[in-house]
Amino acid sequence: SQQGEEDPQALSIQEGENATMNCSYKTSINNLQWYRQNSGRGLVHLILIRSNEREKHSGRLRVTLDTSKKSSSLLITASRAADTASYFCATGRNTDKLIFGTGTRLQVFP
Amino acid sequence: KAGVTQTPRYLIKTRGQQVTLSCSPISGHRSVSWYQQTPGQGLQFLFEYFSETQRNKGNFPGRFSGRQFSNSRSEMNVSTLELGDSALYLCASSLAGTGNEKLFFGSGTQLSVL
Numbered sequence: 448s449q450q451g452e453e454d455p456q457a458l459s460i461q462e463g464e465n466a467t468m469n470c471s472y473k474t475s476i477n478n479l480q481w482y483r484q485n486s487g488r489g490l491v492h493l494i495l496i497r498s499n500e501r502e503k504h505s506g507r508l509r510v511t512l513d514t515s516k517k518s519s520s521l522l523i524t525a526s527r528a529a530d531t532a533s534y535f536c537a538t539g540r541n542t543d544k545l546i547f548g549t550g551t552r553l554q555v556f557p
Numbered sequence: 558k559a560g561v562t563q564t565p566r567y568l569i570k571t572r573g574q575q576v577t578l579s580c581s582p583i584s585g586h587r588s589v590s591w592y593q594q595t596p597g598q599g600l601q602f603l604f605e606y607f608s609e610t611q612r613n614k615g616n617f618p619g620r621f622s623g624r625q626f627s628n629s630r631s632e633m634n635v636s637t638l639e640l641g642d643s644a645l646y647l648c649a650s651s652l653a654g655t656g657n658e659k660l661f662f663g664s665g666t667q668l669s670v671l
Contacts, residue, residue, distance in 0.1 A: 477656060477657055478656070480659060482660075482662075487665070488665065489647055489649075489662030489664045489665050490647070490660070492661070535600065538656075539655075539656030540656045541656060541657065543613070543656045544602050544654075544656060545590075545602075545656055546602065547592070547599060547600040547602075548599070549599040550599060
């Protein structure tokens with residue numbers, strides 16, 4: 448069963464615009480991670496935020512975590528065509544496996 | 558450092574056959590996890606191996622099995638293939654395999670069952 452659900456399922460924007468994706472999950476977590484997947488390829492880790500953190504930045508990425516609402520958001524600023532991919536959140540607990548959400552498909556038009 | 562290597566990249570089988578997929582983790586990584594990805598179901602966790610022991614298992618039938626060797630390389634096997642087994646099978650490795658680490662994924666094996 449899926450732990451997380453991303454919203455929206457699909458997002459289309461123009462280059463230069465910001466893209467925001469949301470993730471909701473159901474149980475307590477130790478950390479939440481975001482991954483990117485280019486079509487038909489493996490996933491690439493983007494960022495990890497721990498349950499005691501509220502916000503984290505990495506380059507053009509900004510992740511927020513609200514454990515009271517069991518939700519996270521991923522913001523990609525100044526999007527580029529190369530950002531076109533599917534984005535997944537994944538939740539982790541101490542000795543458990545990572546559980547992935549359903550993903551958001553992002554299309555960035557040049 | 559070489560990344561996670563999965564072989565083969567593509568595979569076509571017919572119903573009833575069996576298949577073995579291979580995964581070589583990043584050097585030094587002792588945990589290998591397997592996921593099945595389909596358009597309708599997203600990424601579903603199959604199992605995780607650490608030091609040759611299966612440590613976690615997802616909700617898949619017994620036709621899906623795996624193993625890990627002493628060099629941390631892992632294989633997964635699907636017996637009596639069904640049409641619904643068509644999917645991208647992803648392998649991921651990490652140092653210790655706890656839920657607190659990031660995973661390094663291979664490019665996957667695209668399995669088509671005809």
